[in-house]
Amino acid sequence: xxxxxxxxxxxxxxxxxxxxxxxxxxxxxxxxxxxxxxxxxxxxxxxxxxxxxxxxxxxxxxxxxxxxxxxxxxxxxxxxxxxxxxxxxxxxxxxxxxxxxxxxxxxxxxx
Amino acid sequence: xxxxxxxxxxxxxxxxxxxxxxxxxxxxxxxxxxxxxxxxxxxxxxxxxxxxxxxxxxxxxxxxxxxxxxxxxxxxxxxxxxxxxxxxxxxxxxxxxxxxxxxxxxxxxxxxxxxxxxxxxxxxxxxxxxxxxxxxxxxxxx
Numbered sequence: 001x002x003x004x005x006x007x008x009x010x011x012x013x014x015x016x017x018x019x020x021x022x023x024x025x026x027x028x029x030x031x032x033x034x035x036x037x038x039x040x041x042x043x044x045x046x047x048x049x050x051x052x053x054x055x056x057x058x059x060x061x062x063x064x065x066x067x068x069x070x071x072x073x074x075x076x077x078x079x080x081x082x083x084x085x086x087x088x089x090x091x092x093x094x095x096x097x098x099x100x101x102x103x104x105x106x107x108x109x110x111x
Numbered sequence: 112x113x114x115x116x117x118x119x120x121x122x123x124x125x126x127x128x129x130x131x132x133x134x135x136x137x138x139x140x141x142x143x144x145x146x147x148x149x150x151x152x153x154x155x156x157x158x159x160x161x162x163x164x165x166x167x168x169x170x171x172x173x174x175x176x177x178x179x180x181x182x183x184x185x186x187x188x189x190x191x192x193x194x195x196x197x198x199x200x201x202x203x204x205x206x207x208x209x210x211x212x213x214x215x216x217x218x219x220x221x222x223x224x225x226x227x228x229x230x231x232x233x234x235x236x237x238x239x240x241x242x243x244x245x246x247x248x249x250x251x252x253x
Contacts, residue, residue, distance in 0.1 A: 062223075097208060
């Protein structure tokens with residue numbers, strides 16, 4: 001299945017730098033490499049909020065979870081991670097692995 | 112048992128996932144069970160391709176066998192990489208899983224997801240082959 005990713009960083013009043021990443025398709029160990037590269041690029045800008053649009057992401061393997069962990073470790077513990085409209089099986093995976101407590105699920109950002 | 116052979120390369124992982132999806136549909140697994148089986152198959156296939164073959168400098172293939180009985184769907188992965196028991200390493204426990212992200216170690220999540228999503232997952236090494244066995248219970252029609 002195809003995977004695509006694009007990102008941007010913008011300045012938002014009263015928040016600071018916000019990095020937004022749109023993830024589409026299936027996130028497996030191969031595509032997670034692209035995801036990690038994107039995080040490394042974004043980390044240079046030290047964003048306050050990281051917004052991951054997962055509305056069109058249909059699959060996420062543990063390699064994707066590892067990039068979530070990596071992003072917090074790379075950018076810093078004060079980074080807020082928002083996940084926009086994740087599909088049900090992905091929420092299950094986040095819940096099972098205890099990662100759900102470290103992210104905020106939202107319908108849109110800013111809400 | 113029906114079988115299909117995939118080259119032992121990372122490019123096959125995606126194709127194996129789609130093949131598992133087809134098998135699951137054929138067996139009548141529901142959406143959630145299908146996703147869990149695809150996820151588990153992805154995790155195990157990734158280990159085999161990346162660590163069993165690529166990083167070890169070995170070449171080989173991954174044979175996916177399956178059979179559907181009245182009670183269950185059984186999928187078996189056979190590969191000729193070095194013996195590797197995915198269940199031998201310690202799985203993250205409750206305490207590990209409740210740690211905040213910044214304190215998380217990065218390993219073990221794939222196997223954890225495999226074991227937790229499959230009704231019966233097992234491993235054996237037979238005739239110089241790794242065999243990873245996934246069993247999913249089938250829901251009886253009402």
